[in-house]
Amino acid sequence: MIEIKNLTVDLGSFLLKDINLKVEKGEYFIILGPTGAGKTILLESIAGLYPIKSGEIWLDGKEVTALEPEKRGIGFVYQDYVLFPHLSVKDNLIFGLRQRGRPKEEMQRVAEWLADLLGVSHLLQRRPDTLSGGERQKVALARALSVSPGVLLVDEPLSALDPQTREGMQQELRHIHQQLEATIIHVTHDFEEAIALGDRIAVLNEGRIVQVGTPEQIFRHPDSEFVARFSMTHNIFAGEVHQSSDGHTLFAIDDTEFEVVTELSGKLHASVRPEDILVSKEPLISSARNSLKGTITSISDRGSTIHLTVSTPLDFVCIVTRRSFDELNIEKGGEVYITFKASSVHVF
């Protein structure tokens, strides 16, 4: 368990102020904030790599605020991996154990075990500069885990990766978290990443923690404009992916079901962009797989576009142009059909 009390950090141009966080043992904790919110420095401060102005850091019931970074037992993974370029993958993995003067057999065993866990066994003799981004990230993770840290801090681990590698890496992080029961603090600016991985999320905005809660709490009741805008423009739902008897992949939220395209399964999240939803008064006959009947619960005029909230009873935000809105001739309380393609739904 790690607890951060009233932490204040001077970032030069602004302050990280009164940061209070409590992360439970084995929790996957996300710090979500826009780019430039000081997330990396917050992590460095927790690890003892950046001087703090005031506050306390407690790790497993012991205060570590004044401890040097090498004595804290906090692992760190930077966004762009920072592997030791002069050492092989294997020597990167056992760097920490070697500093502690552990016996050779133990170093060998740990290196093999970690390489196996992250699926990088075939890379052990390679140099970091010959690895791909995803491979480097795995080695960086394995290296941080080599000294069995009490808490693992990961800084934007997915943002430097291409989309396909990113999905694999996301699974890898979840896997490590479950298998090692690791306590992880992960910072990101990516809302979907936060929702997909986090047991709980803290939203950092303008140097302060503005909200802490489960992913659902955060996107249902956002306390910050940053999150609100994201929720507004993505129609996020928590539910479960399952296969129907006739071979379709369905996403189920309570009593509502719609078709999706994904390889994933289990408890997940889905999002549909408001501009990808068609609104009509009569059911549409089209190739789009999903058509739901609902009631308009709010109409918000944004100038050239109109934002509608349609309750099916799930709340979908839909964007229509002013012209369409006039032609549709709809009003609050009226019944409409919303239609979207299975491929417009993003499952994560």
Added chain:
Amino acid sequence: MIGQIWRWLAQRRLTITFLLLGTIILLFIFVPLTKTLFSSSPSLLWETLLEGEVISSIWLTLYTALLATVVGLVLGVPLAYFLARHSFRGKRFVEALIDVPIVVPHTAAGIALLFVFGQNFVIGRAFHSIGIDFVLSVPGIVIAMLFVSVPFLINSAKQGFEKVDERLEKVARTLGASPWQTFFRVSLPLAKGSIFGGSVMMWARGISEFGAVLVLCSYPTIAPILVYTRLEEYGLNYALPVASILIIICLVVFVGLRSFAYRKEKT
């Protein structure tokens, strides 16, 4: 046809002009060196090399310059690392101070050293009391070489350390390495190419030093001073073979170490 050649030349006016000017300065460096090398017969060079005075002065030059480099490594590398990692008021001043030995006349540098390390000043007297004298002695040669050549090492090492991502050191700390371990296992190995390159430059600069050593210590005689005294006392014909040998040694050492450093950089 001629029109085409003319146009081809016209399009490359800048390149051609710069190439011509560059060739002049290259020849300016190259011709005197090779002329000196080939104006003494190999047998005369060999004979000269076997002269006791010549061989001992060359040996003296090489090892005093090496000693100066070792002292430079021990005292200069920590400073280089400190400057690469910290910013503070007056840092610019410190960096300018390091470059001063390069710009002052080296005879003046020798006089300055004589002033401080001679027995009329407290530092000189302190060293004298533990049996080290700097006038007309090997330590005198070493400090003269150290003074004029250590900026090359410090600057090169500093650039090397600046190129090492500070976050590598931070990661090492989170993996349990102390600041000392981090320096010796991460920062130093990653900057070693620059430090080695700087050491070669420093050594070469030490070997070629004349002015500062002459003021502090004309005897025992280092090779550059030997060349000069032979020129003064016996004329060009006697100075020439020694000069040739010195140039050959410097070229061999310099080219050898350079290519060694280059190969290391590539692997």
